[in-house]
Amino acid sequence: MGSKANEDIKKALDNNDPGLAASITTKYLEDTNNIQLNIAVTGESGSGKSTFVNAFRGIDNRDETAAPTDVVETTIESYPHPRYPNVILWDLPGIGTTKFPADQYLKRFGFEKLDFFIIVSAYRFRENDAKLAQEIKKMGKKFYFIRSKIDNNLRDAERSQRKYDEGETLQEIRENCIQGLEDQGVTSPQVFLVSHFHLHKYDFPTLEETIEREMPSLKRDVLNLDLPNVCRSVIHKKKEVFSSQIKYYALLSAFVAAVLIPGLSIAADAGILGWVLKTYFNGFGLDKKSMEKLSRHSTKPLGYLRVVMKCVFSGKNVTKALVVLLLRCLPLFGMWEAAEEGLGSIPTLGSIIAASLSFLTVYTFSSSALDSLSVDAEHVQIQALNIQSTR
Ligand SMILES: Nc1nc2c(ncn2[C@@H]2O[C@H](COP(=O)(O)OP(=O)(O)OP(=O)(O)O)[C@@H](O)[C@H]2O)c(=O)[nH]1
Ligand SMILES: [Mg+2]
Known part of the structure; x- marks a missing residue:
């Protein structure tokens, strides 16, 4: 019985539906009288x-x-x-x-x-x-x-x-x-x-x-509902897939930086990163719609679920302006800006340096966002399903 419950919940989480996972859990727990x-x-x-x-x-x-x-x-x-x-x-x-x-x-x-x-x-x-x-x-x-x-x-x-x-x-x-x-x-x-x-x-x-x-x-x-582990393993699997894609986003931004006129690659990277973040939000069920559904099914108020989210993007509307703002906090940013301004006049060297910095920026930014959003996703699901984390 326990493993059937775990399987059903895992399937719902695999399908990006923590809301359904919450309602399955509630149903199993209500049945405990029997x-x-x-x-x-x-x-x-x-x-x-x-x-x-x-x-x-x-x-x-x-x-x-x-x-x-x-x-x-x-x-x-x-x-x-x-x-x-x-x-x-x-x-x-x-x-x-x-x-x-x-x-x-x-x-x-x-x-x-x-x-x-x-x-x-x-x-x-x-x-x-x-x-x-x-x-x-x-x-x-x-x-x-x-x-x-x-x-x-x-x-x-x-x-x-x-x-x-x-x-x-x-x-x-x-x-x-x-x-x-x-x-x-x-x-x-x-x-x-x-x-x-x-x-x-x-x-x-x-x-x-x-x-x-x-x-x-x-x-x-x-x-025998092993929910913390079920949530963790589903999130870990998704994280691995996202992680393997980061180098492609980084390469894309490097190409853009190499061919674009200086000053524009920051905007281009902000565009790429905004899109990456949305993919992570949707993938982990942290987007507004999924969170609302999760809150409805688990009967936990949205604020109660949000309280465990620590990532700087969590609960915010991810806009290009916000990404640029956060990019400015990266230690690489100063170098990057200097390179864009100062090396524009040396075409080949300028392109190589701009491309490398763009690659590094997108790589660092995506990896750290992926780390913190996957932790948030785990905490939110554990909070919604009202389960004890053993960590
Ligand atoms: N004074 C006192 N005697 C107790 C208490 N609990 C049990 N007894 C007595 O201890 C004796 C053994 O109690 P049982 O309940 O038969 O013990 P048991 O563990 O079932 O024994 P087995 O089935 O033979 O292993 C009985 O005479 C009980 O009345 C207690 O809290 N205080
Ligand atoms: Mg006895």
Whole structure:
């Protein structure tokens, strides 16, 4: 499904139609309500996985539809979320109860169909927790880390510490888990301290809120829309084609400079460059019409899309006068003007120098405009499709 979405969007961008790409993306994302999200609950045996599944579904361990607790489960069972029927919780057997090491353990349960993970750990951060985190990270998937049985930890601390402080004890447990996960290369791990017997306390309410808040983005991950890369690769391909044409524009301007009377080649080059710029604008969908269409389809105001455009030409009407103005900023311009004025009286040498300078000017100007417009195009598309750039 993900690759079909990526393909459709790529085709629209290839056809110079970022507006269509935006409406396809919106449609796919609207359909996320129908996407099934498979959440795997994993961790060591006895850590409280089945109890968590029950708590998350809002039922007691004693309920007859509850996931069985206090039994060593060796099979994987699934339970639909009562409010979100497309969210399925998979209660995995404890990692310690199977003969499989962590890497084979997840493969064994068909991790490809599992979209998101919840690691449940009790008492303290253990080696198996680290291995699970590592394996999930390797698959490119995300997880929350639940440190269960917090009530037991607090009770033990209260009994053994002379200056017991609940807040401090919770902070120490949290830091220990975060450190353990960061040591595995997990950046900004999401850790929740939970007691399944005091659900209103500690982090259980935050955990519920977080899952609800992040559900759309989790579903988006299931869609596997790789939009930043799709945009980047289409723009890169176009840029390569434009780049290969620059030398011809530069040669054209050199010929014009060689045969024209001095003073006229600046105007001729401005004409060539104006035309080059329009080609880039249209090619990258940065012209007025394309931008308006993109804004309509992505429901993002035009100003919101323009704000990421940094190229000096972006959002401007490209006229000859504007190009001449910008040509004047090029370091080559002074030389060029001097050559046009001073060498007009030495016909052959004058022509050669004027031609070389014209070639260089058009080449430099086109290359730098192509660089900055391709970056703008990427930013605008990413902004319109409302996607996170990984760059
Ligand atoms: N005190 C306390 N006990 C808990 C908590 N969560 C689970 N338990 C208890 O821990 C025991 C094991 O819980 P389960 O939910 O069966 O653990 P599990 O991870 O599913 O175990 P396996 O399926 O065998 O791997 C049960 O007696 C639960 O009542 C908690 O937050 N606090
Ligand atoms: Mg269980």
